[in-house]
Amino acid sequence: MVFLEQIGRFFDPLSLLIVVGGALVVAWLRSARGEAAAAFAALGPLLRADPEADAAAAVRVANAIEAVAQAKGLACADRVETAGRFLRQAAFQLASAPTAESFAIWADRELEDRRRRHAAASGFWNAVADTAPAMGMIGTIIGLIGMFAQMDDPARIGPHMAMALLTTLYGILLSSVIAGPIAARLERLSEAELAWQLRVLDRFTMLARAELVPLRPVLRAAS
Secondary structure (H helix, E strand, O other): OHHHHHHHOOOOHHHHHHHHHHHHHHHHHHOOOOHHHHHHHOHHHHHHOOHHHHHHHHHHHHHHHHHHHHHHOHHHHHHOOOOOHHHHHHHHHHHHOOOHHHHHHHHHHHHHHHHHHHHHHHHHHHHHHHHHHHHHHHHHHHHHHHHHHOOOOHHHHHHHHHHHHHHHHHHHHHHHHHHHHHHHHHHHHHHHHHHHHHHHHHHHHHHHHHHOOOOOOOOOOOO
16 A cells, blocks of 8 residues: 555656647647558557568568569569568559559659658657647746745645656656657668568569560551
8 A cells, every 4th residue: 555655656647748748748749640640550569570580471471473474474563472561552553563563653652652751750750749848848937836836835836846846757658758759760761671671572573674675666667
């Protein structure tokens, strides 16, 4: 019971609302439409992601697609069983691409879209990390104002002083222990993921250029 009482002293709903709620609202206002939802959705892969295993699986799939393409043609590339959405989409685009250049254009656009989405997710959490200390300072000022307003009654100073200190604590914790590490890990995972995806798409582009014969204009003989 004593331990729970000690822990309870560090919990204040109003201080949490000021810091956490304020930081999330400011980050949401700084984000484009849908980026906040994507940032929270990224928390799932944040813990489950294994870029090294994904890269190894992608190499195996790429080898299988190359073997099928060389044996049966690129039109059969999408028949290879793949686990991830990215590889399935890449195999489909490779099988249906009319020219190597069209596949290369799609690959560049896909990587750029993924890079932008990843940057938006990590940017949201960076915004939370940047804003949290400021929200903590706002709560501290509010607490100090309430404390000075009750100087004639020492018994009522304590809650305002606790709020002033707890909002500062919450701001530091949210910035340095939660949001900042989340943003940093998302950035590292993004770099690792985009690296192996770029390697796979480069292999597929080379395969497309080797297998797809570019269309040549037919020259009509002058009459």
